[in-house]
Amino acid sequence: MTVGAYDIPYEDRLVTGPTIEPLDLEEVKKQRRFAATSLDTLFDTWVSAARQAFEEETQLQLLTATRVFLLDECPASNVIMVSRGPVQLISAVTYIDGDGVEQTFDAANYAVIPPVAVVDTYPQPGGIQLVSGSSWPSLDSRTQAMRIEYVAGFGAAPGDVPEIIKYAVMQYVGSFHRQGEETTDKQVYTLPLGAQMVIREAKGHMKRTVFPRRSATAVALLAATSVYP
Numbered sequence: 001m002t003v004g005a006y007d008i009p010y011e012d013r014l015v016t017g018p019t020i021e022p023l024d025l026e027e028v029k030k031q032r033r034f035a036a037t038s039l040d041t042l043f044d045t046w047v048s049a050a051r052q053a054f055e056e057e058t059q060l061q062l063l064t065a066t067r068v069f070l071l072d073e074c075p076a077s078n079v080i081m082v083s084r085g086p087v088q089l090i091s092a093v094t095y096i097d098g099d100g101v102e103q104t105f106d107a108a109n110y111a112v113i114p115p116v117a118v119v120d121t122y123p124q125p126g127g128i129q130l131v132s133g134s135s136w137p138s139l140d141s142r143t144q145a146m147r148i149e150y151v152a153g154f155g156a157a158p159g160d161v162p163e164i165i166k167y168a169v170m171q172y173v174g175s176f177h178r179q180g181e182e183t184t185d186k187q188v189y190t191l192p193l194g195a196q197m198v199i200r201e202a203k204g205h206m207k208r209t210v211f212p213r214r215s216a217t218a219v220a221l222l223a224a225t226s227v228y229p
Contacts, residue, residue, distance in 0.1 A: 022063060022166055054169045064088065064153035067084055068147055072144060093110070093146070100140055121164060
């Protein structure tokens with residue numbers, strides 16, 4: 001969730017995650033030059049943990065999953081970018097109106113960003129943008145009054161994930177394997193230069209702007225203080 005004084009609090013939650021991992025156990029063991037089966041259960045755990053660590057670090061969603069993006073208010077801008085990419089589709093946009101009733105925001109009021117689900121190695125953030133003549137709905141004052149349900153990920157199969165991304169995730173697994181139970185957050189991030197470059201590139205593309213509040217006072221203050229570009 002965001003913490004900026006003029007930023008709208010938001011949260012992105014996993015609804016339905018993938019049932020498989022992007023790395024196969026045998027290819028991981030081959031890369032680690034480990035033939036025994038004694039650590040198979042641990043390797044499975046490390047793969048899952050490595051994928052999750054990479055996703056949290058880069059804000060990428062590797063395999064297809066359903067997520068929900070929650071906002072306390074509608075922004076001053078006409079764009080809302082969700083937290084994970086690449087975005088495949090926007091399933092629904094719902095909100096709680098001033099009477100406390102859940103409503104569906106008509107899809108005719110917004111366009112999906114990007115308009116076509118193009119899966120690049122380093123995707124840009126996706127979301128929705130108001131079409132000309134439309135405006136955001138009025139929300140109830142409760143927290144997380146707006147919900148954007150969406151599907152994100154490179155694809156449903158491990159082969160859909162770019163090889164360079166899988167390489168970086170493999171380095172996380174290697175860190176877990178080398179350090180075993182002594183692995184710490186700091187040690188996990190001591191990755192080979194190539195993996196660090198992949199992470200930096202992905203983070204740079206997935207970085208998105210904040211959501212300034214809609215009130216005229218806050219917007220004017222933002223412009224006067226140049227808190228945000």
